[in-house]
Amino acid sequence: MITAHSTAELIAARKPGFSLPRDLYCSQQAYQDDLEQIWYREWLFALPSCEIPSTGNLVTLNVGQYPVIVVRGADGRIRAFHNVCRHRGQRLCPKTNGTGPKLVCPYHQWTYDLDGKLLYARDMGEGFDPAKFGLKPVHCVDLGGMVFICLAQIPPAINELAQNLMTYLTPSGLADSKVAFSSTIIEKGNWKLVMENNRECYHCGGSHPSLCRTYSEDPEMTVMEGPHSASDIILEHWDRCDAARLPSRFVSAPDLQWRMARVPLMDHQESFTMSGKAAVARRMGTIPWNDAGSLMFYHFPTSWNHLLPDHAILFRILPISPTETEVTTKWLVHKDAEEGKDYDLAKLTEVWLATNDEDRQVVEENQAGILSPAYEPGPYSPRQEMGVLHLIDWYCGVMSSRLALQTAAE
Structure with missing residues (x-):
């Protein structure tokens, strides 16, 4: 079992042009670090927009520990929310896809509009404010027919990708x-x-x-x-x-x-x-x-x-x-x-x-x-595996900088 700081150490010790150390491919700690530093912070392709063409169409997916729901609203806009009821945490939609005029929790029937607003919560007593219990939003953009989501509170810039992707996808x-x-x-x-x-x-x-x-x-x-x-x-x-x-x-x-x-x-x-x-x-x-x-x-x-x-x-x-x-x-x-x-x-x-x-x-x-203890990193072919080198260099660069910031903050 590697420690929280070992992921950064393994990346720092990686030999350029070689595959990654064993634990970065199979340890629970490295996997958790990947989730927290990449999957919970980057823009992720979720679905083609044509998969939810009509009002109330929805698709669900899981990003690590986060269940997410993506739905098309009555105004035609596609939005994403955490697939978690604001009452007691039930998943709103357990299926991978569906359609409905509202989002209704199957547990106690708390009902949300397609824009995430809480519309109905039975017998909640005086002073209960529905406006404080809308669904938690997830950043969501439709780029030329491909829907991307981001779980981060402040997502990374997407302007350059958006401009190029919409231009290239239009035809x-x-x-x-x-x-x-x-x-x-x-x-x-x-x-x-x-x-x-x-x-x-x-x-x-x-x-x-x-x-x-x-x-x-x-x-x-x-x-x-x-x-x-x-x-x-x-x-x-x-x-x-x-x-x-x-x-x-x-x-x-x-x-x-x-x-x-x-x-x-x-x-x-x-x-x-x-x-x-x-x-x-x-x-x-x-x-x-x-x-x-x-x-x-x-x-x-x-x-x-x-x-x-x-x-x-x-x-x-x-x-x-x-x-x-x-x-x-x-x-x-x-x-x-x-x-x-x-x-x-x-x-x-x-x-x-x-x-x-x-x-x-x-x-x-x-x-x-x-998974074998006999594994050790091997060299990539500079002619045949340049794309793999691009991936691993990107991964190591992102993880190194973000783990260093996390360590400094601790």
């Missing part, structure tokens, strides 16, 4: 889409291992036969240093997109917490399908060609995404324990696309359902090896 038409399918799996691995695995394709050739039909495992197809620094194939693709006024060039946060760029699929293929052809006949948004590739957007610590001309695939991870992570995937299509007419659900989902399960196996075997 994909997320606001005019619907969820065609949703999958949630539990991976028996630390959240950092889940994200590390996503940030490289070093493993793709040996693990993802379906995905590698359309997605290149060549690191030159994903390693970019700026809007004019990438492989010749990508630069040519960006020039083509520029001519069509389709935002595509690489843009990122200074610390690479988030980045986005539109990347072509192999051989002008159209979508992540076994055939390489579009999975949905009714194209999303205003993207002008079927072979426009994938707008890839990731955001640490919680999300990576692929937005294609015919559909979008949004991924969200949430930590459950030191060695368990929830991975939720949502396939979005045009809101008027009809299953059986415009798309076949099996063809739409088969590549990433298989890929997710393959990644689950990889992550779980990775975690099983790290």
